[in-house]
Amino acid sequence: MMENIEGKRIDFNYKWNHGDLFILMENAGKAVSEYITEKYGKNRNILVISGSGNNGGDGIITAHNLDSDNNLKLIVMTRSDGSVSSLSRRAMEKFGNDRIIKNPNTGDIRKMISESDIIVDAIFGTGIRDPVKEPYSSIIEEINLSRAEVISIDVPSGLGTSHSVLPDATVTFTDVKEGMNEKNSGSINVRNIGIDEREINYAGPGDMVYFPKIEKNGHKGQNGKVLIMAGWKFTGAGCMTARAAENALPDLITMLVPKASSTIFSIKLEDQIVGVFNSLNMKNELEKCNAVLTGPGMGISEDSVKVVLAVCKSGKKAVFDADAIHIMAEHRDLINQNMLFTPHSHEFEVLTGTEANRENAEKFSVKYGCTILLKGPADIITNGKKTVISEGGSPRMAMGGTGDILAGLCTGLMARNMDPFHAAVLGSFINKKNGERLEKERSYWFNTYDLLGSMGRTFREYYDFIISNE
Numbered sequence: 001m002m003e004n005i006e007g008k009r010i011d012f013n014y015k016w017n018h019g020d021l022f023i024l025m026e027n028a029g030k031a032v033s034e035y036i037t038e039k040y041g042k043n044r045n046i047l048v049i050s051g052s053g054n055n056g057g058d059g060i061i062t063a064h065n066l067d068s069d070n071n072l073k074l075i076v077m078t079r080s081d082g083s084v085s086s087l088s089r090r091a092m093e094k095f096g097n098d099r100i101i102k103n104p105n106t107g108d109i110r111k112m113i114s115e116s117d118i119i120v121d122a123i124f125g126t127g128i129r130d131p132v133k134e135p136y137s138s139i140i141e142e143i144n145l146s147r148a149e150v151i152s153i154d155v156p157s158g159l160g161t162s163h164s165v166l167p168d169a170t171v172t173f174t175d176v177k178e179g180m181n182e183k184n185s186g187s188i189n190v191r192n193i194g195i196d197e198r199e200i201n202y203a204g205p206g207d208m209v210y211f212p213k214i215e216k217n218g219h220k221g222q223n224g225k226v227l228i229m230a231g232w233k234f235t236g237a238g239c240m241t242a243r244a245a246e247n248a249l250p251d252l253i254t255m256l257v258p259k260a261s262s263t264i265f266s267i268k269l270e271d272q273i274v275g276v277f278n279s280l281n282m283k284n285e286l287e288k289c290n291a292v293l294t295g296p297g298m299g300i301s302e303d304s305v306k307v308v309l310a311v312c313k314s315g316k317k318a319v320f321d322a323d324a325i326h327i328m329a330e331h332r333d334l335i336n337q338n339m340l341f342t343p344h345s346h347e348f349e350v351l352t353g354t355e356a357n358r359e360n361a362e363k364f365s366v367k368y369g370c371t372i373l374l375k376g377p378a379d380i381i382t383n384g385k386k387t388v389i390s391e392g393g394s395p396r397m398a399m400g401g402t403g404d405i406l407a408g409l410c411t412g413l414m415a416r417n418m419d420p421f422h423a424a425v426l427g428s429f430i431n432k433k434n435g436e437r438l439e440k441e442r443s444y445w446f447n448t449y450d451l452l453g454s455m456g457r458t459f460r461e462y463y464d465f466i467i468s469n470e
């Protein structure tokens, strides 16, 4: 079952790899026309009703393919300014602009529906917004009153609203869409339209669709607060997590550190809030934050165990890395769905008591409900329901500190309202692409400061790609 946003993610991955989505529209139209010809034969009275988005474009290609063997009419309902999506415009040129019936009135549509034995519903696909406005709600009603066979493309138009086409069959692409069942969609036929496994099961630029945009008129605090309790033994590790978290663009980052090292932190992170750790401060800061990180450079001490247990008790979204993973291995009963663990293979073995591989990561996530990001040349990210592989990076990223950067970035993303799984996938993707960028520029001669320095540019490249293609 695929949510609409997941469909968008896959489209962006495809677009990044192949440049143009029109071939997918051609394949979608081919899949639907083949289904109709196989099921109903030729010489039928077919009416295709297309909306102004890409679902409509799939309908136009379907019409083009069925045109020569049937008595076919194509209606296109444009936007109020007469436009359609750019892919649909290309489909219209292919069909022949002058033969398209544009924006007929409801009476004419009713007549055309009554003269048809097959109706192809391409009004809305996954881009539907509730509520359905006129004239679309009346058209949907007329379709549902007709005795013709109705075939919906991708999803029944209006699904999830109070005006939904009730088709005899739906030809859907890549996977069944959210909310579809045999009752509201008729017989469901899933067709592959050329999306590669890599665009679905591997991290890619499309994962940016889960990254919340910065609102132009937003207010302070809206973009989340990060709490970090790390670097108590190795201050450098703690500082790197904070610098990495900044790249997710949260409004506030607070470090809680022991009194003895607070001066070092205050100097190195002069633009962040550095507080001195005590039980009361920790309780207050945990209440205020949207996501918390602990573990990197922390050491295992009475206090670090206290911190880890308090994080568990807080119920906040949390990232456990390094020493925190060792501590959590003794407290597995406290693991829940708000938690992300970012182990390398040895830490994974300590946490789970099993060999570090995909199957065991999935088993552990299912059992405890948490997300695992198992680090390696290819990161494995799983929440037990979904698993994504994140490849790439640079061999130079085996150096110390890159794990701290990844953990900090994931925490920042979780504070920005992302769930642990999508934060982990995007964090891993950006981290690896950032390493690749530096390797291209400098071969292997770069360090963790360089990674932190270029992360914003790497992030922006993919952010801009999504914004400019929406």
Ligand SMILES: NC(=O)C1=CN([C@@H]2O[C@H](COP(=O)(O)OP(=O)(O)OC[C@H]3O[C@@H](n4cnc5c(N)ncnc54)[C@H](OP(=O)(O)O)[C@@H]3O)[C@@H](O)[C@H]2O)[C@H](O)CC1
Residues within 6 Å of the ligand: 007, 010, 011, 021, 024, 025, 028, 051, 052, 053, 054, 055, 056, 057, 058, 079, 085, 123, 124, 125, 126, 127, 128, 129, 130, 131, 132, 133, 136, 153, 154, 155, 173, 174
């Ligand atoms: N990878 C794939 O699987 C591909 C799928 N394709 C098909 O594309 C659609 C999704 O296309 P999209 O353009 O995103 O959206 P829709 O066609 O579903 O609908 C958008 C248009 O509908 C208008 N709209 C939306 N809600 C309403 C409403 N309530 N009342 C009136 N009009 C509405 C919307 O209007 P705007 O004013 O916002 O422009 C749009 O015009 C997917 O389902 C597949 O069928 C592609 O072929 C590519 C690959």
Ligand SMILES: [K+]
Residues within 6 Å of the ligand: 055, 121, 122, 123, 124, 125, 152, 153, 154, 155, 156, 157
């Ligand atoms: K449809």
